[in-house]
Amino acid sequence: MSQRFEGKVAIVTGAAGGIGRATVERLVRDGARVVATDLKDAPIDETAAAVEAIGGEVLTAAHDVRSWDDWQRVVAEGASRFGGIDYLVNNAGIEGAVAAIDESPEDVFDQVLAVNVKGVFLGMKAVIPQLRKRGGGAIVNLASVAGVIGEAAIAPYVASKHAVIGLTKSAATGYGPEQVRVNAVGPAPIETRMMRALETGLGAGEEATIKAALEERIPLGRYGTPDEVAAVIAFLCSDDARYVTGSFYTVDGGMTNY
Template sequence: MAHNGKLKGKVAIITASTDGIGFAIAERLAADGASVVVSSRKESNVTKAVEKLKASGYSVSGVVCHVSKASDRERLIKEAHEKFGGIDILVSNAAVNPAVGPVLESPEDIWDKIFEVNVKAAYLLSKEVLPYLRKRHGGSIVYVSSIAGFDPLGLLGVYSVSKTALLGLTKAAAKDLAPENIRVNCIAPGVVITKFSAGVSTSHCSFGIKTIGCYESLLALPKEISGVVSFLVSDDASYITGETIVASGGMTSRL
């Protein structure tokens, strides 16, 4: 990937970035000149991702960070600060979907787990990163939502509700932070070919509701999402805040 330098001098932390969409985002921001800190739960995944990005000559570091662990989030922020001298960009990408089923039949612990990782950790990490963005007199936060946040997918009710919550978090935080030159935006991907979507499509198949076949013509590669994130965190989007860009190949995006 050739550097175009539009993010030169910026430091980005990206959660859940050792695979799938998060890795593609890390790779693209690095290719565009940012120093990136990749992270996820498993050390071996972090090591592999860092090695891969370093082999391309990018400025990269990595740490283990399970987004719902406070000490891990602290370590992630510290890594960016110590290795690269500050933070300009946060991409909050981590999400889980531990179970499928009708939304109101979801066990409470599943609801709690999904909201803890997909929504609460995004809020907490943003809050914890804020002092660093303020030190730079501006910055950019991007949440990774989903097309399911607009139009709930089959039996992914609770996950879909958590993704709708991110649309609200984007709007609310953007209004608060606009006077400080901190922009908050969101991206809502359609169905992207990753391990996560493979798991989801398998679950759907077993419930006989929807299969990946429904989406075959709409499938995206992770790099079709990462370019949009790179735009959102760049100066090309300097007047854009509080927005969600839907990249879904035409899937319905009305709330």
Template sequence: MELYKNKVAIITGAGSGIGRATCLLLAEKGARITVVDISKEGGEETVSLIQELGAEAIFVQADVGSRDEVKQYVDETVKAFGTIDMFFNNAGIEGSVTKLAEYPDDLFEKVVDINLKGVFYGMKYVIQVMLENGGGSIVNTASNAGIVGTPGVSPYAATKHAVVGLTKTATGEYAGQGIRVNAIAPGPTATKMMERFTQGSEEAKVAVESGIPAGRYGTPEEVAHLVVYLLGDQSAIINGAVYPIDGGLTAL
């Protein structure tokens, strides 16, 4: 599709799951992509899959909780491709399932570093480039836990609520300069994160699915289609929105 051909995208958390699925969908549409992930193996595998589709890609290994490493993936993208048109600010971790009063302090700080600071730093440095180049589109990954309370994962829920706040605030600050910032709020999705949540238990998976009106997990590909739509010019009037994609879970 010409809307995406030769456009430059950065995708974090691109070594697997929703990030990888979004990379592949954008690659099919001719975008040039910077794959960012803390996993060298996962990131390089995504680059290979992109190249098999005939698209250009580079891999930058980064811990998104590090301001310097975030700035590096932005700088490497500009060096390789000249600009940034689209940014899927997707990397995140779930932490542990533990009540607030017992939550380990070090793990709380790690969740905040990746899920909140990582999103903030990514927006900060990407927006600087987009302002220089006349605009662009950003999609942040929040969660259904960023819309409703989610007992047992207080730091995760808090950081995902914060992603929604950053999304809406940035819209007010930069919409007039051609930058759109939206967020997605996935529910349970068939990724490694959900496998960790349920500890690989089929019984736990069935229990989670029983609470979803659709009766099943979403797929990374289903989420990727929403992300790609929001990144592209066909959604030009959409700004500051938060889209649940959770089988109706947060509608109840």
């Protein structure tokens, strides 16, 4: 086990989901203590059990990233338990519904933007004062390949991930002088619940065909795994990325490489 994050504390949102859980496990394996948060009915206990199996320390919290009150509580609890915060991984996200714009319910747009964009904004707003107290830190925001390309069937999601990149660049510019680095990652389809939902939304009963068609668009020929995304998130938090800020790192098997 590497100890590159010894003495460091991270908050990871959406930590009961595929990429969130893998990220928590990766940061813990590398020596961090983690505040792992998710909606109150999400199976965050499974993430906590995985951390305990590794022999790491985790604080779990029920947390809706759309709520400023929740952010204030989570940050205060994390800082009080572990003595401060060094990293934030804004990972919580929803895909919304698969539908063309003219057939898309208005409330889907509001929900997707609230979680994927406002959630990231509030997270940075809540955590930056804590990073400042430590003399700097790192934030990694989950964008997507949908942050740089269009997809007709999930326009609100695409808009939200483009916005995450804008927030990332803005924060990197503003807080660089305080040694707060802010980067975004852009995964291609990753093997999690989210892709299963999107495959069904794109063609119920045709999931295997949909998946094969998506894989054809990826030069490496397959979906990624949550661990492969977690590895890049951990790199962006680490000192190896100390001169990296305002960047968008694809983790996409070459999907957007054209």
